[in-house]
Amino acid sequence: MSELTDLYQEVILDHGKKPRNFGPLEGATASAEGLNPLCGDHLILQVKVADGTVLEARFTGTGCAISRASASVMTGLVKGKTAAEVEAMFQVFHALVTGGPGAHPDLEALGKLAVFGGVHEFPTRVKCASLAWHTLRSALQGTPITSTE
Amino acid sequence: MSTTTANRAPAAAAPFDVAARRAEFPALHQQVHGKPLVYLDSAATTQKPRAVIDAISRFYERDNANVHRGVHALSERATKAFEGARATVARFLNADPREVVFVRGATEAINLVAQSFGRPRLQAGDEVVVTTLEHHSNIVPWQLLAAATGARVVPAPIDDAGDLELAALERLLGPKVKLLAVTQVSNALGTVTPLEAVIALARARGIPVLVDGAQGAPHLGVDVKALGADFYAFSGHKLYGPTGIGVLWARREHLEAMPPWQGGGDMIRSVSFEKTTFNEVPYKFEAGTPDIAGAVGLAAALDYVAAIGLPAIAAHEAGLLREAEAALLAIPGVRLVGTPRQRAGVLSFLVGDIHPHDLATIVDRQGVAIRAGHHCAQPIMQRFKLAATARASFALYSTPADVEALVRALHAAIKLFS
Structure with a gap:
């Protein structure tokens, strides 16, 4: 069970049940739709960007605990960040969920993302954890639909 | 045998x-x-009994050769094994072996029917009725066909229990309907469809019926003579057989009338740049070297099931x-x-x-x-x-x-x- 509790940490269960920044975003400047055809997860991400900085990010849709928690944590973390900073955070996150905590030398940089440290033990769930991030990158790059397949 | x-x-x-x-x-x-x-994922694919694994190994260890062409001993054995497998499938279905076409699986069988039977017959405004219970493999081939011909795919509804609404289906079977595609068992809900009633409705209106037996064959089997459908498709791997082999059963008169859907070796009688003549059924639909070991494995699976x-x-x-x-x-x-x-x-x-x-x-x-x-x-x-x-x-x-x-x-x- 220890790997399971690594995956489903309290923070993840909490964010999965009560996602933050959930619901439509008034005055969004960009949005994107994320699909995981494997499990039918569907996420709509809206952002408000001004002068290259993410002022706000919110999401709606259906998904598993991992994908909802990831979207919930991510939408909180990216507020006030520039597109370049978001991209750097994504790279850290991606290294973490594919390679585990050992894959990233700077644990400090992980911050709140560290709760996703158990995902790498579950290769089939990496896409769940990454969906929100891929969708956010699409929104920031102006690509309306992204798919994990 | x-x-x-x-x-x-x-x-x-x-x-x-x-x-x-x-x-x-x-x-x-x-x-x-x-x-x-x-x-508990046998609807995706079943595990394989030792008898099937051994039959495939034995074929490769002893009988492996190409079929229908060599005059040497191994080719003769391989051909006998392959055609023996066709006979075993025919017994399982209660069909004529000439009505048994080996394909990769139920998906390919349905695509074959859509392209070879459907395409020449369908015109703009025609309809193909499929039920809401269908697997994507019994929806998308018809959508491709519809896109190519201007026909329409019309879904037949199900109720809250997941059963077909027969009265609604009957209303949908109008004069524009050129084919009805229905599953024997729903892979998502487990619904067993009332095939006898469904096929009777279609036949009364002269509408050909394709039955997707991918989920039905392993649990219910089928007697295609009693069923009265026009086409029946199933996959070997959901029936304790190997992946990569499946069967299309079709009424002989349909197979005779349908054009080949893939060209190549084995499906021809003679080839020249002036005129190519096609092989007889079912070989007309089996272009290229078939999955011989797969057919042998499928036959072993059907023998295994029959013995139990x-x-x-x-x-x-x-x-x-x-x-x-x-x-x-x-x-x-x-x-x-x-x-x-x-x-x-x-x-x-x-x-x-x-x-x-x-x-x-x-x-x-x-x-x-x-x-x-x-x-x-x-x-x-x-x-x-x-x-x-x-x-x-x-x-x-x-x-x-x-x-x-x-x-x-x-x-x-x-x-x-x-």
Whole structure:
């Protein structure tokens, strides 16, 4: 069970049940739709960007605990960040969920993302954890639909 | 009977001896994540009995050669094994072997019918009726056909239990309908469709019927002569056979009239740049070197099933489904998706508000393999306004202990999420 509790940490269960920044975003400047055809997860991400900085990010849709928690944590973390900073955070996150905590030398940089440290033990769930991030990158790059397949 | 398919199948045992049958499936006897494997994903693909694995090995070790062309001993043996497999399939279906076309699986069989039977017949404004219960493989080939011809794919509705609405289906079968495609058993809900009534409705209007038997064949079998359909498709790998081999059965008169859908070797009688003549049925539809070992393995699987007896298998599975249904419903928060009048093979369910994908991950760590998702049947999910369900599916080797393990694993998931 220890790997399971690594995956489903309290923070993840909490964010999965009560996602933050959930619901439509008034005055969004960009949005994107994320699909995981494997499990039918569907996420709509809206952002408000001004002068290259993410002022706000919110999401709606259906998904598993991992994908909802990831979207919930991510939408909180990216507020006030520039597109370049978001991209750097994504790279850290991606290294973490594919390679585990050992894959990233700077644990400090992980911050709140560290709760996703158990995902790498579950290769089939990496896409769940990454969906929100891929969708956010699409929104920031102006690509309306992204798919994990 | 070919030597490669004459396996020593188990002697028919009454009552059904599930422990003895399980012993014949090597893959079932292993641990995953440190727990004994509980395989409840047989609707995706069944595990294979030793008899099938050995038949394939024996073919490659002893008889391997190409078919229908060599004059040497091995080619003769391979041809005999391949055509022996066709005869075995024909017996399983109660069909003429000339009506048995080997394909890669049910999906390819349906595509073959769509392209070879449907395409020359369909015109703009024509309709193909498919039911809401269909797997994507019995929807998308018709959509491709519709896009190419200007025809329309019309869905026939299901009710809240997951049963076909026969009266609505009857109303849809108007003069523009050129084909009806219907599954024997729903892979997502387990619904057994009332094929006799459905086919009678279509035949009364002269509408050809394709039956997708991918889920039905392993649990119910089929007698195509009694069925009265025009086409029947099934896959070997859902019936204890290997992947990569399946069957299209079609009425002889259709096969004779249908043009080939792929060109190549084996499907021709003679080729010249002036005129090429095609081989007779069913070879006209089998271009290129076929999956000979796959056919041999499929025949071994059908022999295996025949030796046990499909009625005995069906009775065992039906009893287990009833037990599983009761055991799941006894868990607080469990809801079944689809409560059809008759069910085969499959239970689709939800546990509280735990996403099926999370559920599948958690029970997997207890060794329990279930499926989570839309089961390649998104129209059903849309009908029930769901993104996904969890699905446990059963086969002849499934046991009450499997159900108990599933229930324990679901309790663990509930605890983790509470």
